[in-house]
Amino acid sequence: MNMLGLILTLLFGLIFLHGEVVEVEAWKKKSPSDITDLLSIQERLRELLPNAKRALVSIEAGDGAGSGVIVSKEGLVLTAAHVIGKTGKKMQVRLPNGKRASAISLGGSEISDAAMLQILGDEEWPFVPIANKGDSKVGNWCFGLGHPGGFDKERGVVVRIGKIIAKKDETMQTDSRLLGGDSGGPLFDFDGQLIAIHSRVSQKPDQNFHVPIESFHANWNTFKDENLISYDSMQDGGFFGVACEETEAGLIVREVISGTAAEKAGLKLNDILLEVNDEPLDSREEFIIIISSLKPGDEAKILYQRKEARLSVKANLGVRPSLVEE
Incomplete structure (x- = not known):
């Protein structure tokens, strides 16, 4: 093959490859381009619904009702904390076909409103897959x-x-x-x-x-072990004194409250919190839980990042003034 033929072959190959790459599913576009995209989105929803619906449950808790979804064949259900109310609570769940089963509430968090319950018995249950951390994005x-x-x-x-x-x-x-x-x-x-x-x-x-x-994900074992993270339980805990925001870069300090342990320890705006007492921080909620599990006067070792440097400081926690953000 001469040089011109080789170039043309590569060019047509790239055009064909390019045509494959740019073809994006309608539901992955920023917005539908036409009626064909809308029909594709509708068809995709129809494909996904049967499996999703099978794992849905209606929760009947005596003094209230709500919904939940089964996430394991053993019958672990994810729901909202305000639906279960407390740990160890007996309740009933119903599947879409009307079948009833007994269940008991496990743990959860009033901070995020996340909770778990367990369907009782040895039966295998339909369940859905769980997304990984960071899979969902704004615009999806x-x-x-x-x-x-x-x-x-x-x-x-x-x-x-x-x-x-x-x-x-x-x-x-x-x-x-x-x-x-x-x-x-x-x-x-x-x-x-x-x-x-x-x-x-x-x-x-x-x-x-x-x-x-x-x-x-951040509190999976805590919830399964029947721990309920409540505002009341945090009130007597320690107080560090920063307001944080979860970002892709990590847990960024957005405010340092005057007179608190955080200010005395030298924390500054835009520092990134990494660990408390050698426990890595995956979320703002996890940081609040760890700090609140300690008592006023307890020493907390904080690992954080400032620009390119990793720094460590020990701080004696203060008294929580009220139910405010860490």
């Missing part, structure tokens, strides 16, 4: 399931589609509309993965709030 398509108004076998599972509008710390915001009874229900991405749990409803269609799956 999503769909939510739930039982608004309570379980209704004739009506069936209610499905709403939308997009992620915002994601911050322990909260995700979407325009996938929520109603009373949806609390604790699942929010999925268009790979069929569980990305969040419904938390707070609003009258405004774009103000629907969910617990990101990251809150469960």
